[in-house]
Amino acid sequence: MTRHQPNLTAEKIVGGVATDTRHDSAHKHVTGEAVYIDDMAEPAGTLHACLGLSTVAHGKIIGMDLTAVRAAPGVVEVLTGHDVPGENDISPSGRHDEPILATEKVEFFGQPIFAVIAETREAARRACAKAKVTYEELPFVTDVGALDPASDKLVTEPLTLKRGEAAEAIAAAPRRLKGSMRIGGQDHFYLEGHIAMAVPGEDDDVTVYSSTQHPSEVQHMVAHALGTSSHSVTVEIRRMGGGFGGKETQGNQFAAIAAIAAKKLKRAVKIRPDRDDDMIATGKRHDFLVDYEVGFDEAGNILGVDYLYAARCGFSSDLSGPVTDRALFHCDNAYFLPAVKAVSAPLYTNTVSNTAFRGFGGPQGMVGMERVIDEVAFATGLDPLDVRKRNFYGTDERNVTPYHQTVEDNILDRIVGELEKSADYAGRREAIAAFNAGSKIIKRGIALTPVKFGISFTATHFNQAGALVHVYTDGSVHLNHGGTEMGQGLYVKVAQVVAEEFQIDASNVKITATTTGKVPNTSATAASSGTDLNGMAAQNAARQIKDRLTAFAAEKYDLPAEQIVFLPNRVRIGNQEIPFGDLVKQAYMARIQLSAAGFYKTPKIHWDRDAGSGRPFYYYAYGAACAEVSIDTLTGEYMVDRVDILHETGRSLNRAIDIGQIEGGFIQGMGWLTTEELVWDDRGRLRTHAPSTYKIPLASDRPKIFNVTLADWVENDEETVHKSKAVGEPPFMLGMSVLHALSDAVASVADHRICPRLDAPATPERVLMAVERLKREASS
């Protein structure tokens, strides 16, 4: 690249905030030049690791004969849990319930029990297959439906949220009903699977390149596994090929094994599991079984709700505590519940330990709530949208959540009202009814569903971030922060913020790989918080430097600070303008520090889990989607004909990036609720562990008409970075509109008199079976 030549007379910088700046790596993505970990040049002598996985769902290991593995061509070393020099544990919850390599017992089919290190990846894979492991098999359970939430084993403490007296409110309500809903899990299916490469250094040092959303945690886990201090371990990641929560904790295992092997063998070690192993051995979105009882009146007012959210957590706690908590935090979605009780049951199962996934339990909580809305609508004969609108949070009253936070920024009425109009919900509902009356086999359905999503880590201490900004003497800027880039455009957004601060073109800001050596003790890039936290930290760092430059110029030119103004690529100092780079050079000569560490912590938030009360969220993000579908009542197959979305991201830092998050999030949410089905067999084996069996949406599954609009009249009420709002997770839940449109289409076969109770994912099979059930019930 040639050196950037700034325009010294520009009225605006290129690539500041509120511009549609392209993803910083776009040109490298399309040419294949963007370097992912597997693309890095390996150090000479790099070895390759492969995990040996258990072949029973639950059992004691009574024999592990690895002789043939060790003797296989190319094998250098075989590691078991006994070879871990430090602690054989990577539990992110501190509950010590997740071994790197299981030693005495295995608790799910596919649990890693040994690792082969060989000269090539292929040699390691082939050798793995030669292990002879014998087990004493134990009873196992994979489905939460077979468990009692009250008495069976939990992986972590359950949560209860309570406001008012739900049982009394339901008992006193004119009408009440109960039911339950299955909500399936979801594989992340990041296109780049897990990978780590560890390069040993001197003393205890090791550098680990890890495809992780949480470098600091990988650093800590590797240090524990090696029995060394965090300062010996450096973790670096320039970019991931997708994360979606799947790389928040699940990279720990691979990083730890690579690091252990690298230190032991004094050679670089890379581990990249095959897609099938990745899908079998790493956690997914939690499946839920939601029991609900609701009291309501004939007008569709919800008077009280009692929920039990039972989750398939897998064999260990991982993040199941906060995930099931967040499900409860969203058991209201957008609705005021006058009396509510919600209880979580994070159940132990003999399946892979489930983990973070975009929305982090929130989507499951909201899907449960929307089912309740559907039930009330069918019971009262009202249009589901009318029931929704009737129960929305108020602005001055009816505005307290089940966790006693007051909703202060409610814009539901306007968002939903505008979308209802722009999508012509009423007109299309009529047209669909007319179509269905004349169509025997193909039936259409429509639904409009809202999203209100709480922004902040519910563990308050995670809501902090750091950044490191250097200004070099030529005026170019080096930017580093604790957030990781997984495709969401975090790097470019933070660069825009820094460019805006200095008033220099964004191309003059170099975005550098996230590394624990530059910014320490970071939080995971998760909870949609990446830009809110790291953008503010970087802004803080840039402002420190800018303040120093201002003070320096004011002193040098003997002017009041107000007369030092940062203009695009230049600085006005009194009556003269000089290039930004010239001021920097002068400051350097005057021995002004041109580097700063920035810091940010989210204000106002607090949460008392024992009391079930507080303000866990700094603010809420809102949106709504209206979906129309067609179903084939002979096979249950369907198509999404049209989707309209109105979503808000506050004062958007980058509309193009935000719309990309909304479109992509919607499709991913739609996939979760439609064709993405996880199937375990009677031996506890996951049978959907590759794209041949696990079906994420294709281009031809996206809505045929897809209108996505940003509600640009919103700005964040809170002092977020340039008044923007988080966008990573909230749009995912817009996918609920498709589930409800399918439900609406199914309901048409029984004249909308019976609630289809369509579970998720609503595969063609589920749709057909629901159609059959409704036809049967309608005719009996």
Add this chain to the structure above:
Amino acid sequence: MARSEIRFILNGEDIALSAVRPDETLLDFLRLRRSLRGTKEGCAEGDCGACTVLVGRLADGELVYEGVNACIRFLGSLDGSHVVTVEHLRRPDGSLHPVQQAMVDFHGSQCGFCTPGFVMSLYALWMREPAPSDAAIEKALQGNLCRCTGYEPIVKAARAFDTYGDAASDPLATERTEMARRLADLRDGSRVEIGEGKDRLVVPSSLDDLADILEAEPKATIVSGSTDVGLWVTKHMRDIAPVVFIGGVEELRTVIEDETSITLGANVSYTDAYRSLGARIPAWRSLLDRIGGDQVRNMGTIGGNIANGSPIGDTPPPLIALGATLTLRKGAKTRDLPLEDFFIDYGKQDRGSGEFVQSVTVPLPKPGAIYRVHKVTKRRDEDITAVLGAFHLEIEGGRCVSARIAYGGMAATPKRAKAVEAALVGRDWNEAAIEEAVAALAQDFAPISDMRASAEYRLLAAQNLIRRFYLETAGEERVTLQRYEEA
């Protein structure tokens, strides 16, 4: 004379390899041996498209470029072809290719990992159709998964890319004649033989040569498109040597058409089949559209789909419903048998040692006959069949006079529904007869439950396909979902 090296052209460079393992994939070659790391591995089973590259080959003297999945394409199958990777796209002045520039401008990448594969699929589309319809774009992208964007910006880029540049001035177009000459030069008419035992691979020089090789080495694995055998290696790590790569045997790509039938050589790919089966039998066009994505359709062959014997292969049931005949060859001898008799049991076919599928002869539906094929899957495109039904009936004067009905996904083999046929033939064509036929299906099949569908769903959906067939013949409108009107 046998040659002991594989020769092909990689981007601009002549490649001659004498050290090639029979199970070495093109993707590993690119990434590990050549450090061309723009091509990514997403799944190693030909389902995600992150590894898409173009392969140019001479077909009847014409140079054709097709997208393929490098992860399951064996190096040994590339003899005489031109491999084009994403690294070849940048212009000499360093600027982006029009397809790349459109992807950048429309924000078509987020994490970027799938992007090179999308760029290559779009490149293939752009050369074929510079101004594609939405239907054509979606079809071209059936074999590429993206988890970030939701596809919308990628489709927008494709809609616009004809404004970015002229496909006729693309290097692959302007250098076409020269490249065709270079590829023709690589074809010296000799057999390729490399390695012994577990390392042995053979590329026959002709059909007769193939017959000779298989007589001498009857245990050899026959590989054409490798859309299935590829996974034996990448997923099951099976030893497949010795391997005979038949993809280059031109005689097996022959299509012979007459008034009443089409004979397809075993190497005819799904893509090739659009021009014969697809052109003459409309039901085949929509079926082919739902087999894999372009990469798999470009690689996979109808002969392979038959020889492989899978109970969920998509072409045997519709071929059986047409009464197709299989021609097998061993040495100089050929024999014919009805296709339905080829499938004996799960994993067992009527193919002798050293014998191979040479061709399949497909009778066209008789004028007036009704022929329909319906595939049922969890995801509409690029999914493996849960249930597939093929119906071929003659209805005259309100009576069913003949019926051949075959299903996939319902038994251990592709199989005719003879009880259903019996319930229909000779009967008046009305709802009562249909309901009896629907009931009879349970005598024909006892399907299994697996990750694709439950037994209950399979049976019900299979029954409903009979009902759908009836409704179609009864003139009921809108009995199938259609995203786009057929072009």
